[in-house]
Amino acid sequence: MSDLASADPGPDSGPDPGSAGLELSPDDWRQLLARALADVPVGAPLPAVWRALGEAGVLRRLYREGNALGPVADPARLGALLRTVDARGDNGATLGVLVQAASALPILGSGRSGRSGTAGAAPSAVAAAHERVLTGSAQVALAATDEAAAGSDLSGLGTEVRFEDGGLVVHGGKRWVTNARGAEFLLVLARRRPGRHFTDFSWVLVPAGTAGVTVRPAATDLLANAATGHLGFDSVRLPADHLVGTNGRGMAVFARHMSTERLAGAQWAVALTGRVLADTRERLRGRTVDGEPLWHNAVVRRDFAECLVRVAQLRALCEDLAATAAKGQNLSAGALLKSAVGLTADTVLARCAQLQGADGFAPGGAQTVRAEAAVLGIGGGATELMLDSVADMSEQLLAEWRT
Secondary structure, X not given: OHHHHOXXXXXXXXXXXXXXXXXXXXXXXXXXXXXXXXXOOOOOOHXXXXXXXXXXXXXXXXXXXXXXXXXXXXXXXXXXXXXXXXXXXXXXXXXXXXXXXXXXXXXXXXXXXXXXXXXXXXXXXHHHXXXXXXXXXXXEEEEOOEOOOOOOOHHHXXXXXXXEOOEEEEEEEEEEEOOOOOOOEEXXXXXXXXXXXXXXXXXXXXXXXXXXXXXXXXXXXXXXXXXXXXXXXXXXXXXXXXXXXXXOOHHHHHHHHHHHHHHHHHHHHHHHHHHXXXXXXXXXXXXXXXXXXXXXXXXXXXXXXXXXXXXXXXHHHHHHHHHHHHHOOXXXXXXXXXXXXXXXXXXXXXXXXXXXXXXXXXXXXXXXXXXHHHHHHOOOOOHHHHHHHHHHXXXXXXXXXXX
């Protein structure tokens, strides 16, 4: 782990509230994104995409403010980032960027305590790792979904962190972790004591090469560039400074950034469905039946228009709730966005796949995109569970809408 000590972020490292490049206009930001990925081939491995974003300063300028629970992404810049990456047509890479930018990096940033000890001492392990990920020279995987519990039951997780001999011991396993096979650092949500209270959990930074860590590929051909895998931790021993933030604040920090990830998921859904709709429209304009383009068929046009309306509604919801969701202070915003994604993306992509006919089954076609996009209705909270949460908030929402 000596590589951590060599990454000295300096006293002004990381996202600095109020000075993270806010002087950039939206046009400047889009140009920066375009320049960052201009020389990265489509289909390049996720580490190459992430490195290019970090080296161009995109990741550092993505966050405009922060607090004790970590840096906060600028919602407009986050959406533009996801649109730019999605335009490359690699859903695995987009998923990998989304999880790191919206959740993993901010959570890691919540625990960077700068330097330890006296002036001139090496940065803490968490601060050094945060700087490496921020500059693109390393990646971090968010290891939350546990092998001991359903993904929707985080408080039932079995992975443990214990304090022994002045250090930490992590034991357990995680499933379906995005970028598990490519990240240098694993951000592990672990139980610090028995119970289901939100103070019973902490985040731990585990370098992927630490003794006792095992990585297995997930058994799927979808989202290949997301490098999804399963992780095992066999009594992994770490120095005490690999605890991320305050002991017992794991769930609080996670909840704070989950709404940002749900916003990011909705922003990606708008970009992805819009991209597939544009491709579908061109295919319909180019295919003819009895000399007439399919695009002129009244039924086709009606179905396509319904898809446009659904995506327009999701886009409007993103714009309406973006600031609230990014601040993480209103759980209903995240639940509404996540539910809307689940109700929109698959419906639109299924219709596009049908409209494309046999072409939809081609490699990378609409049928494959639809299957990969199913992660939007599962990861970070299944649609059905999100709708249940929305129902619980019905009184609050209805009261707000009457004012």
